[in-house]
Amino acid sequence: MKALNYRVNSSRVPIYIVDSDSTLLAQLRGVTKAAVVVDSRVAELYKNLVSEIGGVDGTVITTFQAREENKNLDKLEGLLTFFFQKNIRRDSVLFAIGGGITGDLSGFAAAVFQRGIDYVQVPTTLLAMVDSSVGGKVGVNHNFGKNMIGAFHQPSSIIINTKFLETLPKEELICGLGEITKYAVLSGEPFFDFLEKNHVKLLNKEEKTLQRIIKMSVETKKRYVEKDVRESGIRAHLNLGHTVGHAIEAATNFNKFKHGEAVLIGLVAESHIAMHMKLLHPSHFERILKIVRQIARQSNEKVPLEEVLNRLNYDKKIKSGKVRFILPTGIGRVVIRDDVSTKNVTDAMKFVASDGLLSIT
Numbered sequence: 001m002k003a004l005n006y007r008v009n010s011s012r013v014p015i016y017i018v019d020s021d022s023t024l025l026a027q028l029r030g031v032t033k034a035a036v037v038v039d040s041r042v043a044e045l046y047k048n049l050v051s052e053i054g055g056v057d058g059t060v061i062t063t064f065q066a067r068e069e070n071k072n073l074d075k076l077e078g079l080l081t082f083f084f085q086k087n088i089r090r091d092s093v094l095f096a097i098g099g100g101i102t103g104d105l106s107g108f109a110a111a112v113f114q115r116g117i118d119y120v121q122v123p124t125t126l127l128a129m130v131d132s133s134v135g136g137k138v139g140v141n142h143n144f145g146k147n148m149i150g151a152f153h154q155p156s157s158i159i160i161n162t163k164f165l166e167t168l169p170k171e172e173l174i175c176g177l178g179e180i181t182k183y184a185v186l187s188g189e190p191f192f193d194f195l196e197k198n199h200v201k202l203l204n205k206e207e208k209t210l211q212r213i214i215k216m217s218v219e220t221k222k223r224y225v226e227k228d229v230r231e232s233g234i235r236a237h238l239n240l241g242h243t244v245g246h247a248i249e250a251a252t253n254f255n256k257f258k259h260g261e262a263v264l265i266g267l268v269a270e271s272h273i274a275m276h277m278k279l280l281h282p283s284h285f286e287r288i289l290k291i292v293r294q295i296a297r298q299s300n301e302k303v304p305l306e307e308v309l310n311r312l313n314y315d316k317k318i319k320s321g322k323v324r325f326i327l328p329t330g331i332g333r334v335v336i337r338d339d340v341s342t343k344n345v346t347d348a349m350k351f352v353a354s355d356g357l358l359s360i361t
């Protein structure tokens, strides 16, 4: 089967975009011993698949309840203990079946178990398919911050089976579309244009359209990962929409907006900032705004503005004491700036509130 590949250091990571379980089952049958971690919701929805996996010789399965508060060191230790109890060895392969939470935690377990074993990402949410499964960033949360403990550990392959999306709730689909919209702005005209024309089909989960946009997204991410595996330079562009998005999530204790929703709002806010700094033409701002309006839900969730401003100062993307913003300068172009004023951010937050994406207090 033809796979998309990305290369990091000397290895090649194949990405299979498929619409059946056969690739996963074939890979499982091809290894002597496999540990499979399945998101418990996915295990419930796909009982037949789980029993087929259970029937493969040398395979052990455990389930994991995918909640952000479970992406922690305790659950990591639980997983490692399970590996020891089941005699997982250095040459065993871990398969992570689930969304980004399952993939991040399991991938980190694979990174540290006996100094690192191979693992395969089997993403089941749109966000995980286009973002978290690609690029090798794995980790867990700590009280001092999200994703603050982790590693770079590339998967040995990624199997994207779009059939999983049939059961994905709409709000989770929107989350994936948040990251996809970010890629469209980063990537440029053909991708952005495709999204403008096809967002309705995507929201209706039309399979062929989903497959195409997933491929375009993964190709976009792969270009950044290949150039900058450890995120010390250009990979930071993937944080477009995330500086303000993350501050909104943090200011609302991570329980009012889903990550992708916050990224959509962050995209509009950062585009607004760019327009007011005369970096982005108003017609491009309008296009970004229009696509976000079509995808994001309207909300009057209360967000404390002061807290957003405070959080921006804690943001881990801070370099030399200044907050770094990735600002769009066109469709397909961004710059990194550290001279965004508090007034710029305040005005942008007021704008997203007036547009019905949140309310500020």
Ligand SMILES: NC(=O)c1ccc[n+]([C@@H]2O[C@H](COP(=O)([O-])OP(=O)(O)OC[C@H]3O[C@@H](n4cnc5c(N)ncnc54)[C@H](O)[C@@H]3O)[C@@H](O)[C@H]2O)c1
Pocket: 039, 040, 041, 042, 045, 066, 067, 068, 071, 098, 099, 100, 101, 102, 104, 124, 125, 126, 127, 128, 131, 132, 133, 134, 135, 136, 137, 138, 147, 164, 165, 166, 167, 168, 169, 172, 175, 259
């Ligand atoms: N490593 C990276 O580069 C990277 C990038 C982006 C995000 N992330 C991380 O990813 C996590 C978010 O991932 P996510 O949005 O996939 O969340 P998630 O893993 O919590 O999944 C969202 C919800 O969907 C359910 N679910 C999963 N697959 C399903 C399916 N096929 N049908 C029905 N329900 C299904 C899950 O049980 C969960 O309730 C965050 O922890 C974030 O930090 C990591």
Ligand SMILES: [Zn+2]
Pocket: 131, 179, 242, 259, 263
């Ligand atoms: Zn993100």
